[in-house]
Amino acid sequence: MNDNGILQGDFFIDGDTACAEAAICAGCRFFGGYPITPATEIAERMARRLPQVGGTYIQMEDEIASIAAVLGASWAGQRAMTATSGPGFSLMMENLGLGIITETPCVLVNVQRAGPSTGMPTLAGQGDMMQARWGSHGPYEIIALAPSSPQELFDLTIRAFNLAERYRTPVLVMTDEAVGHMTERVVIPPSEEIKHYPRRKPQVPPSDGYLPYNPDPDGVPPMACAGEGYRIHVTGLTHNEKGYPATVSVETQRKLVERLIRKIRDNRDDIVELHEDQVQGADVVVVAYGISARTAARPVRVAREMGLKVGLLKLVTVWPFAENRIQELASQVKAFVVPEINMGQIALEVERCAGGKAQTILVPHAGGGLHDPDDVLEAIMRVSRWNREPETQNSKPET
Amino acid sequence: MAEELTNLLISEHHPMDSLLRQDRLPHIWCSGCGLGTVLTCFVSALQKLELDLNKVVIVSGIGCTGRAAGYLNLDGFHTTHGRAIPFATGLKLGNPELKVVVISGDGDLMAIGGNHFIHAARRNMDLTVLCVNNFNYGMTSGQVGPTTPTDARTSTSPYGNAEHPFNVPYLAAATGATYVARWTALHVRRLERSLIEAMNKRGFSLVEVISPCPTYYGRWNKMGDALEQMKQYHDHSIIRHRTDPAEADISLGGEIIVGRFVDEDKPTFCDLQREAVQ
Numbered sequence: 001m002n003d004n005g006i007l008q009g010d011f012f013i014d015g016d017t018a019c020a021e022a023a024i025c026a027g028c029r030f031f032g033g034y035p036i037t038p039a040t041e042i043a044e045r046m047a048r049r050l051p052q053v054g055g056t057y058i059q060m061e062d063e064i065a066s067i068a069a070v071l072g073a074s075w076a077g078q079r080a081m082t083a084t085s086g087p088g089f090s091l092m093m094e095n096l097g098l099g100i101i102t103e104t105p106c107v108l109v110n111v112q113r114a115g116p117s118t119g120m121p122t123l124a125g126q127g128d129m130m131q132a133r134w135g136s137h138g139p140y141e142i143i144a145l146a147p148s149s150p151q152e153l154f155d156l157t158i159r160a161f162n163l164a165e166r167y168r169t170p171v172l173v174m175t176d177e178a179v180g181h182m183t184e185r186v187v188i189p190p191s192e193e194i195k196h197y198p199r200r201k202p203q204v205p206p207s208d209g210y211l212p213y214n215p216d217p218d219g220v221p222p223m224a225c226a227g228e229g230y231r232i233h234v235t236g237l238t239h240n241e242k243g244y245p246a247t248v249s250v251e252t253q254r255k256l257v258e259r260l261i262r263k264i265r266d267n268r269d270d271i272v273e274l275h276e277d278q279v280q281g282a283d284v285v286v287v288a289y290g291i292s293a294r295t296a297a298r299p300v301r302v303a304r305e306m307g308l309k310v311g312l313l314k315l316v317t318v319w320p321f322a323e324n325r326i327q328e329l330a331s332q333v334k335a336f337v338v339p340e341i342n343m344g345q346i347a348l349e350v351e352r353c354a355g356g357k358a359q360t361i362l363v364p365h366a367g368g369g370l371h372d373p374d375d376v377l378e379a380i381m382r383v384s385r386w387n388r389e390p391e392t393q394n395s396k397p398e399t
Numbered sequence: 400m401a402e403e404l405t406n407l408l409i410s411e412h413h414p415m416d417s418l419l420r421q422d423r424l425p426h427i428w429c430s431g432c433g434l435g436t437v438l439t440c441f442v443s444a445l446q447k448l449e450l451d452l453n454k455v456v457i458v459s460g461i462g463c464t465g466r467a468a469g470y471l472n473l474d475g476f477h478t479t480h481g482r483a484i485p486f487a488t489g490l491k492l493g494n495p496e497l498k499v500v501v502i503s504g505d506g507d508l509m510a511i512g513g514n515h516f517i518h519a520a521r522r523n524m525d526l527t528v529l530c531v532n533n534f535n536y537g538m539t540s541g542q543v544g545p546t547t548p549t550d551a552r553t554s555t556s557p558y559g560n561a562e563h564p565f566n567v568p569y570l571a572a573a574t575g576a577t578y579v580a581r582w583t584a585l586h587v588r589r590l591e592r593s594l595i596e597a598m599n600k601r602g603f604s605l606v607e608v609i610s611p612c613p614t615y616y617g618r619w620n621k622m623g624d625a626l627e628q629m630k631q632y633h634d635h636s637i638i639r640h641r642t643d644p645a646e647a648d649i650s651l652g653g654e655i656i657v658g659r660f661v662d663e664d665k666p667t668f669c670d671l672q673r674e675a676v677q
Binding site for chain 1: 456472475486487488490497514676
């Protein structure tokens with residue numbers, strides 16, 4: 001550990017611990033949370049570590065309060081985070097919307113477990129991917145990242161803090177029980193090698209007509225915090241550039257919502273991160289994210305050994321969705337195979353972008369475990385077979 | 400001489416102008432609502448307190464009272480329904496230099512936000528909560544709420560309220576608040592003094608104000624016009640400092656015990672956390 005309390009070096013730790021250490025490296029000094037399996041270890045680690053670096057941990061009375069406190073701490077000038085799992089994630093949806101409309105940078109980690117409801121608290125799931133996208137009310141755009149390993153959970157937690165500041169918005173880290181509880185080697189680089197995107201502050205003094213919601217050319221407004229003398233008014237109501245409510249102005253609503261969406265959508269090239277493995281020239285591309293991208297690696301390798309041309313496209317950023325890339329690939333490949341630990345969520349997005357130009361085959365898993373690699377292999381072989389023997393296409397398997 | 404006197408009495412600026420967002424006035428509150436008086440008392444208290452106003456933050460939830468944050472020329476946060484207290488908790492812990500005041504209504508703080516209220520009191524979080532109690536949900540046009548007296552009529556208790564109401568000071572005291580007071584909107588000087596004491600208090604302080612809602616609650620319960628309702632609350636009030644708040648229940652048409660019920664010192668969340676980690 002360095003003098004400043006920040007870890008550096010090689011560690012053998014689980015994903016949840018890596019996530020907490022990443023937050024500390026990223027400058028997070030406030031954590032408001034509530035215990036929930038399988039995310040509790042993040043809270044436990046933060047409770048121990050934050051006081052060592054001058055930060056504050058508070059265990060709130062529920063997840064609603066947790067995210068509310070995180071938003072408040074962000075407006076007090078802190079980098080702030082909470083971590084939860086499915087049931088708590090649902091409780092956070094209302095204030096996630098408050099974070100989006102008030103443009104409050106913060107990070108929300110969801111260590112997904114199998115649902116619905118209490119479901120299987122100790123076992124993996126990926127059933128919250130659409131909730132991540134659409135769970136709060138009203139129109140909005142969201143950023144969600146999906147790590148496949150403790151190291152990636154570390155790296156993406158740091159990236160989440162930077163994206164949150166860069167775009168002034170809550171950022172979701174959508175991991176799962178398997179990654180959260182998996183213990184592996186995690187390399188924590190020296191502090192000076194960790195990128196920090198600083199909070200964008202107003203360039204004018206308080207007296208000089210600062211408009212809290214007047215955006216820079218990239219659609220993101222500089223952020224004055226509480227106590228800095230700007231006397232800001234921040235509301236969850238539809239508001240104008242001054243931050244004042246304009247609850248019956250359809251024009252203000254249109255301008256605000258369009259900006260909130262465009263500041264993310266127009267920067268997809270910066271936000272969307274994909275890992276591609278032999279995707280170019282492939283007949284079949286497996287599109288996967290999180291732990292399922294890791295499960296898919298073996299069946300992809302076995303299929304290649306059988307002579308099939310199979311690529312693996314890992315969605316490191318799940319939201320905003322990699323629309324352009326999937327559209328582009330749809331006219332080059334025969335089919336997409338999408339394994340996910342739910343009954344079909346991201347597969348719907350792939351299918352939408354494929355636009356009928358390529359088949360989309362879901363390999364579902366109801367939750368509570370990872371895919372059997374043979375199920376993914378079977379799907380790859382099935383679609384490869386159709387492509388070689390078009391006459392069998394009529395007997396399409398269930399998708 | 401007469402002209403000089405007139406000039407002394409006429410000012411272009413109201414003495415509270417600097418603390419109000421004039422570009423947001425007139426406010427949306429109904430004529431006769433107690434909120435104007437309560438806000439005046441709050442501003443007056445702020446003017447008497449020697450605080451750096453750049454460090455005073457107002458947090459509101461949703462409802463008629465929830466709009467208060469938007470009229471004060473201070474850093475103000477108008478949050479989601481019931482969530483003002485946990486948001487304020489994050490602000491305070493994120494920057495302990497801030498003086499954080501929650502101004503919200505009885506429905507916001509006691510029903511949807513009730514859980515947050517009791518836990519902030521239990522932790523002795525260093526916040527001041529001003530709860531404006533008009534016995535119903537005004538913003539949504541007068542429904543029954545957690546403080547509506549038994550038998551009172553509202554749009555969703557048309558046969559009379561079948562529930563027992565919360566006694567707000569009792570709840571606050573029982574869950575750990577270190578300062579608890581109740582006044583009506585007509586006790587302007589006493590209310591102002593209590594607000595000063597509450598904001599000077601380290602720890603969780605609660606000031607409840609019984610406030611008329613002539614548009615809904617008053618009309619449903621045939622309490623007359625705004626002035627009559629305000630006068631009725633004032634006339635039914637009995638000042639009893641240091642009384643056991645357990646005895647301060649409010650019944651329909653009954654007496655309203657007001658005063659400063661609790662004023663004690665104990666370590667705040669921040670004090671105990673600092674001690675624990677050292």
